[in-house]
Amino acid sequence: MLSFARAALRRRGARPVWVAGALLLVPAVVKRPLLDLAVTGTVARIVAFIGVGVMMIAIGSAALRAAAATGSQSLMTSQPGGHEMPLRRMKQQPATARRRCPALLLSLLAAAFSATADPRLRCQIEQGGTVQVLDVAPVADPYSVAPVTINGRFRFKAVVIGDARRIAYINLYTYFQTERRLVLLHQAKYIAPTIASDPAATLTGWNYLYSPGRERELQYRCTLVEVAP
Known part of the structure; x- marks a missing residue:
């Protein structure tokens, strides 16, 4: 009885440590998809997603082994005559966790690939004191894209040819x-552009255009980004 009480105290004393560790793990897991993954590329996002998942599985497996070892010790000391069946069940828990690890890793890998983002061309257009932001998705037919009217004076058209890959x-x-009629002021073409690792980098930089005659000004810049589906 005394040994059983000691084992219970040991478990009770370790519980705050595990709770504190779980509380520290929660903000790290939440920060990963909301902040860190938003500024990384597709491959880096997949690797980071899998790495965090493997770390969480390892922590959970270690916690399960520690609980099983403490529980088996308390059963052995409190029931010296009939502990075989409960002890066998406690020993089976780590083995069950090991059998579940491959399935968890496969689920994690599928979730990582499903979390990959789609490319978008994000253009910021400023004219006449107004700011307009356009997110343009890839298309297969360039003639299906219609120009966007800017303050009734300018028209802007971004044609992104490709797919999600x-x-x-x-x-x-x-x-x-x-x-x-429409007067073409500016045309630019970018072959096989890639998404920059630096979120502050732009594909086009700032472009300053002026209308004929009255010289109204239009400014725009475009950045190739990834948007979560």
């Missing part, structure tokens, strides 16, 4: 709307 090229067009 690769961007073939990007064409950017800026027009000025006259009374009779």
